[in-house]
Amino acid sequence: MATDNNNYKRIIEILRNSRPELIRPEEIEDEVIKRIIRQKRPGETVTALIASLFGWVYVSWVRRSLIGAVTLLVAIFIYQQASILKQVNNLSKKTVIMGNGQLPASSSEFDKKLTLYKISAGFYSDREIQISEKRLEELLISYQDLQGKYKDLVRIIEENPELKKYIENKLNEKRNTKPDL
Amino acid sequence: MKKEILNLIFNIMKNRKIKHLISVMLIIAASCNEPETVVTNTVHPDGSVTRRIEMKNNENNFALSDLQVPFDSTWLIRDSIEITGKGDTIWVKRAEKFFADVEEINRDYKADSGANKDIARHAEFSRKFRWFNTEYNFSEIIEKNMSFGYPVREFLNQEELKWFYSPYKLKEEKKNGSDSLKFRAFNDTVDKKLEKWYMKNVVSEWIGEFAILTGAKADSEMTQGSLKKRENEFVEIVQKNLDHFDSLWQNGTILREFIGEANSLKFKNEADSAANIATERLWIDFKPYMIRTIMPGKLTDTNGLIDSAGFLLWPVNSDFFLTEPYLMQAVSKTPNIWAWIVSGFFMLFVITGIVIKRKS
Numbered sequence: 001m002a003t004d005n006n007n008y009k010r011i012i013e014i015l016r017n018s019r020p021e022l023i024r025p026e027e028i029e030d031e032v033i034k035r036i037i038r039q040k041r042p043g044e045t046v047t048a049l050i051a052s053l054f055g056w057v058y059v060s061w062v063r064r065s066l067i068g069a070v071t072l073l074v075a076i077f078i079y080q081q082a083s084i085l086k087q088v089n090n091l092s093k094k095t096v097i098m099g100n101g102q103l104p105a106s107s108s109e110f111d112k113k114l115t116l117y118k119i120s121a122g123f124y125s126d127r128e129i130q131i132s133e134k135r136l137e138e139l140l141i142s143y144q145d146l147q148g149k150y151k152d153l154v155r156i157i158e159e160n161p162e163l164k165k166y167i168e169n170k171l172n173e174k175r176n177t178k179p180d181l
Numbered sequence: 182m183k184k185e186i187l188n189l190i191f192n193i194m195k196n197r198k199i200k201h202l203i204s205v206m207l208i209i210a211a212s213c214n215e216p217e218t219v220v221t222n223t224v225h226p227d228g229s230v231t232r233r234i235e236m237k238n239n240e241n242n243f244a245l246s247d248l249q250v251p252f253d254s255t256w257l258i259r260d261s262i263e264i265t266g267k268g269d270t271i272w273v274k275r276a277e278k279f280f281a282d283v284e285e286i287n288r289d290y291k292a293d294s295g296a297n298k299d300i301a302r303h304a305e306f307s308r309k310f311r312w313f314n315t316e317y318n319f320s321e322i323i324e325k326n327m328s329f330g331y332p333v334r335e336f337l338n339q340e341e342l343k344w345f346y347s348p349y350k351l352k353e354e355k356k357n358g359s360d361s362l363k364f365r366a367f368n369d370t371v372d373k374k375l376e377k378w379y380m381k382n383v384v385s386e387w388i389g390e391f392a393i394l395t396g397a398k399a400d401s402e403m404t405q406g407s408l409k410k411r412e413n414e415f416v417e418i419v420q421k422n423l424d425h426f427d428s429l430w431q432n433g434t435i436l437r438e439f440i441g442e443a444n445s446l447k448f449k450n451e452a453d454s455a456a457n458i459a460t461e462r463l464w465i466d467f468k469p470y471m472i473r474t475i476m477p478g479k480l481t482d483t484n485g486l487i488d489s490a491g492f493l494l495w496p497v498n499s500d501f502f503l504t505e506p507y508l509m510q511a512v513s514k515t516p517n518i519w520a521w522i523v524s525g526f527f528m529l530f531v532i533t534g535i536v537i538k539r540k541s
Contacts, residue, residue: 050537057538070531073524080313084514087481094487 215296216274218249218470221492224319226477226515228306230286234276237263241272249470249497251293252276282306283319296468300324300502312520317477320510321495323502327462329389330382330504333375341371348471348486348496375500379463382504384416385409386459387452394451403444415439430456467499478515485509 022028056062157164216236223231234252236243245252256276263271280286283304290302301324309316337345344352344367355364392405401407408415418438422429429435436445436452445452474485474493485493493511501507 054534054537057534063534063538066531067535070528073528077313077524080311084314084479084481088479091480091483091487094483 215247215249215468216243219473220250220470221473221475222304222319222321223475224306224317224477224511226308226315226317228282228308230280230283230304230306230319232278232280232286234274236274236276238272238274239269243272243274245295247468248295249297249468251289251295296466300326300465300467310517311514312517313524314514314516315478316481317513317515318510319474319476320508321472321474322509323497323507325502325505325507326465326499327382327386327504329385331378331385332505333378333500333503336374336378336381337371341367341374344368344371345375346496346501348494380416380420381412383459383463384412384419386462387455388412388415390455390458391448391451394455395448399444399448403440403448408440411439463503465499465503469496469498471496472509474509474511476511476513478513480511480513482512483510485511 056066157167216238218237219235221233221235223233225231234250234256236248256278259275261273261275263273265271280289283306286304290304293302303322303324305318305320305322307318309318333345334342352364352368355361356368358364388408389405392399392403392408395403418435419426422435426435433445433449436449439445440448440452472495473488474495476493480493483493485495488494495509497507497509
């Protein structure tokens, strides 16, 4: 038994003393170090991401350009929104028409046409126009109506000597103030 | 009486009073039975427009030739009847059509055979990308009728211009409201100034056309420039003789006073032709209507009025496009939400970078 133990110890001693011969020990060292470095440590990925994402902060001209772009964006935003606010405020001061503003627009056109006729009748000596039968009938009805009103007016003037004298004076005044050429 | 259109020739009427009376009657007759029309444009962000026309008339008569805006059977049409507070029956025709773009509207305007077919009208739409917002610009434009007229703003001040461009209903309400005397006097002032404007326009147009017609035949005193210098003088001559203008023009008295004996004889035909052109342009055959516009997004600018429903409104009368184009313009903006988000992220990114830099 004791002999066996002695043999074992001797073999172990021999093995311990006979180390393997390394061909390139430096390379093995490097490889071991690389593997140790490659081993992931908690939080290292995020840090690396941030480092790559914000690497530009250490490049002066990129940093300045991006700050300039942000300033410009903010300025444009403020300008645009302020401009819209101002325009909307100005619009709120505009006239608001009650209802939808629909109107017998022809009345205004009629007033205008009367004025136009007054100032341009002289040019219309050869003017031709076309009217429909319906409008001609309306014209005749209006003409009769106007004739009736004219007769009433003449009657009222005839019945009132003061009014008649007043109108005659006015007509004479008008004749005197606008002599012919 | 025949059903066809009758031809009424004015120059057979030798009596000027009858002619005047008949003319006034014609104006009255011409103003009757035309539908009250409101056109509503709903503008979409892609430039398409839904156009609605509402026509109201005292009788069920909506002949295409009487209508103020182009409209045909391709529109979606609905007819109805409304009873007014006074018990009168109003016939209402509503029509709607979707236009893919303004070019389709313009094609309709070009092919118009309605009451306002002689008026040059068109619509414009533009969209501008402004990063945070997109700007939409829609306008309906009526081209001017006179070539040598004066803009009305040279004759009216700001307040008077506002009155001039106001709808008739608004003016009538003010004229019959609490401050009626003030508004009636104001209206009279505006009318007098407008009379001067009409007069000046017709004279200016006559001078312009006369100079074109006489052309190279005329001497240096008859060029447009030299006649234009004497424009006020001619206006005064016309105004002074307004009551007898017809006969004085016919016998050449007025023309003689303005351009001299020899020229008046030499260029009588040109003068008459120019006068006819000038008055034709002044006296536009036009039936008024209203335009309303609904814009996408927030309205930021317009030269129109705003009705109680918040829609834009423009009355369209012939005076408005007599001497300069009548522009009915609306501008609106919609926010580009995606651009706001992108910009926000970008700002956050840059600010974070700066913070990191400071910490390190």
